[in-house]
Amino acid sequence: MYVRRESPQDVAAVRAVTAAAFAAPDRPVPAEVTLLDALRDSKEWLPRLSLVAAVDGEVAGHVVCTRGHVGGAPVLGLGPLSVTPGRQRQGVGLALVHAVLGAADALEEPLVALLGSPAYYGRFGFRAAADLGIAAPDPAWGAYFQVRTLNAYDAGLTGAFAYAPPFDAV
Numbered sequence: 001m002y003v004r005r006e007s008p009q010d011v012a013a014v015r016a017v018t019a020a021a022f023a024a025p026d027r028p029v030p031a032e033v034t035l036l037d038a039l040r041d042s043k044e045w046l047p048r049l050s051l052v053a054a055v056d057g058e059v060a061g062h063v064v065c066t067r068g069h070v071g072g073a074p075v076l077g078l079g080p081l082s083v084t085p086g087r088q089r090q091g092v093g094l095a096l097v098h099a100v101l102g103a104a105d106a107l108e109e110p111l112v113a114l115l116g117s118p119a120y121y122g123r124f125g126f127r128a129a130a131d132l133g134i135a136a137p138d139p140a141w142g143a144y145f146q147v148r149t150l151n152a153y154d155a156g157l158t159g160a161f162a163y164a165p166p167f168d169a170v
């Protein structure tokens with residue numbers, strides 16, 4: 001397995017992996033697929049931070065960070081993160097998150113925010129955003145709204161977090 005930037009040839013496979021990862025009987029098209037499509041068409045899409053994991057030449061996972069803001073300052077929002085069901089629990093998600101955090105750090109981004117399980121994301125250095133004075137878009141998210149600070153982070157970066165607008169429709 002290796003992680004690389006998404007290319008135009010990967011777009012359909014990335015969509016299929018996202019659909020499979022989030023498939024549910026009551027959702028013919030998972031909300032994460034609609035979100036991914038809308039993000040891709042938005043000005044907040046960051047092609048340098050859309051990465052795929054390729055296993056045996058096939059796209060097995062995908063992660064993207066898009067432009068978000070804290071108190072009006074540019075930061076990143078992570079997601080969707082998807083691993084195709086047959087490849088889950090084999091380290092693909094782990095590799096994708098490490099890779100996108102490294103890329104974001106190299107691009108001198110200060111911070112990555114996400115909504116997800118603290119049990120899963122804690123291992124990457126994510127912690128409750130509220131502890132750093134960063135407010136979730138929805139206060140009900142509590143400790144599930146997390147941030148990972150990067151080298152360019154400054155403790156003055158506080159305030160309300162806003163995802164890229166397509167997240168508002170989810």
Ligand SMILES: CC(C)(COP(=O)(O)OP(=O)(O)OC[C@H]1O[C@@H](n2cnc3c(N)ncnc32)[C@H](O)[C@@H]1OP(=O)(O)O)[C@@H](O)C(=O)NCCC(=O)NCCS
Nearest residue numbers: 021081082083088089090091092093094115116117119120
């Ligand atoms: C969540 C997901 C991205 C993890 O990727 P993965 O490649 O399966 O995970 P990895 O192999 O890198 O890591 C596996 C470890 O993470 C943990 N883990 C995996 N999914 C988890 C979850 N939903 N909650 C908490 N811990 C989780 C487990 O401890 C697991 O270790 P174990 O197999 O020894 O128990 C993947 O399972 C997936 O696409 N799930 C469906 C879509 C989804 O929920 N996306 C994330 C939205 S925030």
